[in-house]
Amino acid sequence: MSRPDATAVASAIRSGALRAVDHARATLDAIDAANAGLNAYHEVFHEAALERAAAVDAMVAAGHDPGPLAGVCVAVKDNIATTLGQTTCSSRMLEGYRSPFDATVVTRLVGAGAVIVGKTNMDEFAMGSSSETCAWGVVRNPHDPTRTPGGSSGGSAAAMAAGLCDLSLGSDTGGSIRQPAAFCGIVGLKPTYGRISRWGLVAFGSSLDQIGPFASTVRDAALAYGVMAGVDAHDSTSAAVTVDDWQATPPIDPKALRIGVPSQYLRNNDPAVAEALDRALALLRAAGATIVDIDLPMTDHGISTYYVIAPAEASSNLARFDGIRYGHRADQRAGEGLEELYARSRSEGFGAEVQRRIMLGTYVLSSGYYDAYYDRALRIRRLIKQEFDTAFGQCDMILGPTAPTAAFAIGGVTDPLQMYMNDVYTVNTNIAGIAGISLPGGTDRTSGHALPVGVQLQAPAFAESRLLRVSELLERLLSA
Amino acid sequence: MAESPASLSSKDVAHVARLARLHLDEATVESYRTQLASVLSHIARLGQVETASVEPMAHPLDAVNRLDDDEPGAVLTVDQVLMNAPAREGDFIAVPKVLGGDSA
Numbered sequence: 392m393s394r395p396d397a398t399a400v401a402s403a404i405r406s407g408a409l410r411a412v413d414h415a416r417a418t419l420d421a422i423d424a425a426n427a428g429l430n431a432y433h434e435v436f437h438e439a440a441l442e443r444a445a446a447v448d449a450m451v452a453a454g455h456d457p458g459p460l461a462g463v464c465v466a467v468k469d470n471i472a473t474t475l476g477q478t479t480c481s482s483r484m485l486e487g488y489r490s491p492f493d494a495t496v497v498t499r500l501v502g503a504g505a506v507i508v509g510k511t512n513m514d515e516f517a518m519g520s521s522s523e524t525c526a527w528g529v530v531r532n533p534h535d536p537t538r539t540p541g542g543s544s545g546g547s548a549a550a551m552a553a554g555l556c557d558l559s560l561g562s563d564t565g566g567s568i569r570q571p572a573a574f575c576g577i578v579g580l581k582p583t584y585g586r587i588s589r590w591g592l593v594a595f596g597s598s599l600d601q602i603g604p605f606a607s608t609v610r611d612a613a614l615a616y617g618v619m620a621g622v623d624a625h626d627s628t629s630a631a632v633t634v635d636d637w638q639a640t641p642p643i644d645p646k647a648l649r650i651g652v653p654s655q656y657l658r659n660n661d662p663a664v665a666e667a668l669d670r671a672l673a674l675l676r677a678a679g680a681t682i683v684d685i686d687l688p689m690t691d692h693g694i695s696t697y698y699v700i701a702p703a704e705a706s707s708n709l710a711r712f713d714g715i716r717y718g719h720r721a722d723q724r725a726g727e728g729l730e731e732l733y734a735r736s737r738s739e740g741f742g743a744e745v746q747r748r749i750m751l752g753t754y755v756l757s758s759g760y761y762d763a764y765y766d767r768a769l770r771i772r773r774l775i776k777q778e779f780d781t782a783f784g785q786c787d788m789i790l791g792p793t794a795p796t797a798a799f800a801i802g803g804v805t806d807p808l809q810m811y812m813n814d815v816y817t818v819n820t821n822i823a824g825i826a827g828i829s830l831p832g833g834t835d836r837t838s839g840h841a842l843p844v845g846v847q848l849q850a851p852a853f854a855e856s857r858l859l860r861v862s863e864l865l866e867r868l869l870s871a
Numbered sequence: 872m873a874e875s876p877a878s879l880s881s882k883d884v885a886h887v888a889r890l891a892r893l894h895l896d897e898a899t900v901e902s903y904r905t906q907l908a909s910v911l912s913h914i915a916r917l918g919q920v921e922t923a924s925v926e927p928m929a930h931p932l933d934a935v936n937r938l939d940d941d942e943p944g945a946v947l948t949v950d951q952v953l954m955n956a957p958a959r960e961g962d963f964i965a966v967p968k969v970l971g972g973d974s975a
Contacts, residue, residue: 487955488955489954489955491947491951491952491954492947584931584932585931585932598929598930598931624939627937627939628930628932630932692916692917692920694913695913695914695916695917696917698910698913698914699914699917706891710892713892714957715956715957715964715966716952716955716956716964717955717956717957718955718957719957720957720958723967727967728967728968728969729966729967729969730892731894732966732967733892734889734892734893734894735894737891737892737893737894738893738894738895741893746893746895746903747903747906747907749891749893750884750887750888750891750893750903750907751907751910751911753887753890753891754887754907754911755914757887757890763918764914764917766927767917767918767920767922768917769927769928769929770920770922770925770926770927770928771917771920771922771925772927772928773925773926773927773928774920774922774925776928776931806909807906807909807910808906808909808910808913811910823931824930824931824932852931
């Protein structure tokens with residue numbers, strides 16, 4: 392687990408002090424040694440990674456700069472399209488699916504010198520908070536293999552935490568980057584909605600989905616973010632808002648910093664989570680920051696709002712999987728029509744949680760229920776957004792826990808509603824479309840294992856540079 | 872709310888499954904009925920919020936209908952488009968009979 396961070400790796404490779412091929416080989420060896428126990432990767436690209444690394448070395452030898460991610464080994468969540476290998480969303484529905492194109496984020500990372508080492512396991516179609524709905528088996532937490540790494544981007548978080556890559560990619564629809572980052576003790580950034588192109592990300596909740604990086608340090612998360620962010624002609628919802636170089640922005644003067652703490656984020660947390668938050672607040676206060684008590688009463692309605700909007704969008708997005716153009720098709724039966732073939736293909740291809748969410752989404756959009764559920768949730772969505780707008784008038788950033796607990800046991804949460812409640816602090820970020828980051832905040836030792844807990848910063852839309860600067864400050868304070 | 876979700880019947884669940892093009896057996900319908908009723912009764916709390924004067928917000932961004940320039944660009948080849956099709960006949964995707972069959 393003690394690897395140099397991605398920034399250091401890229402710098403060593405660009406200077407010729409480290410060969411990309413040697414670094415890639417060491418990473419692949421680490422994966423081969425540990426992946427059977429963790430199930431973080433679904434596919435590993437041994438040959439392609441070494442070839443790509445050799446090309447990076449050749450550029451360095453020829454005096455060309457391969458880019459800011461020179462030779463950096465990146466793991467990609469399996470709902471992000473790659474021409475290398477398969478893109479399965481950890482679903483039988485897409486078993487064997489090969490993308491004819493690369494997602495924009497993959498093209499940008501590779502263009503900056505990165506080496507893609509593999510695709511990581513996840514909750515099926517990103518629907519889950521534990522990576523247990525993965526069709527290719529559960530993913531295990533490197534800090535305690537009897538526990539989940541969180542989800543849905545659990546494979547990417549576990550790979551990062553176990554030192555099986557330098558950076559990894561996740562997607563966050565309701566917390567799917569931040570919660571696994573917290574459970575695995577790493578940094579996970581969910582940028583503002585529209586900040587990073589979703590072209591090539593298999594759609595779940597299109598008004599909520601956002602791609603972001605996992606990293607071991609804030610500067611690494613910023614490095615990956617900087618390469619991926621910015622408008623993309625392929626994604627009409629990517630925002631045409633200038634991405635500034637965060638390092639060109641002045642460091643944060645803690646004395647001018649106002650950190651808001653919502654009273655609604657202080658209830659129902661496990662002691663270790665509450666302790667981590669208290670420690671972060673004490674350190675910020677000691678550094679000169681002002682801590683402001685704020686109020687976000689709509690927090691309590693976030694889960695309900697999310698579990699109307701996200702399944703509604705999912706039921707619509709996943710309608711494309713009908714077994715005709717791609718994906719699983721059921722065996723044809725004599726005399727059976729197309730409709731029955733669609734239905735059987737879908738029920739054979741999708742797992743239980745995906746079908747449950749499609750059912751929920753179809754229900755809230757169906758005639759007679761649309762106004763009571765979907766339309767009402769969209770109105771409450773605006774109230775949640777307005778509440779954040781008001782809060783950001785009183786403070787620069789909001790600090791709270793990422794999740795109410797440390798990683799829970801595999802198989803420990805069986806009731807769907809109880810599982811959904813895990814996202815209480817993360818869903819509203821997506822509902823409002825603002826930015827959020829989870830940082831390692833402390834340790835829960837009550838189980839006998841040292842389990843990480845996270846703290847979360849939330850920032851206004853498109854304020855990533857400032858968010859990263861504050862994260863860097865908090866990271867430094869927490870590690871001192 | 873329109874109706875107490877606790878009253879969700881197996882018939883309702885079967886109807887939604889049909890709308891969603893899912894093929895559920897009886898046991899699955901029953902387990903989804905219980906689980907959906909539990910989630911829906913939690914969601915029903917949204918009914919407590921006063922929303923009459925609030926505009927629905929479908930999307931976090933203000934941008935609408937951004938159009939590309941009308942210029943041809945690279946597109947996928949037929950082989951790329953069809954390479955994931957479960958059943959192919961020449962340059963076509965093979966499907967069960969659509970016209971004149973039982974489902975017509």
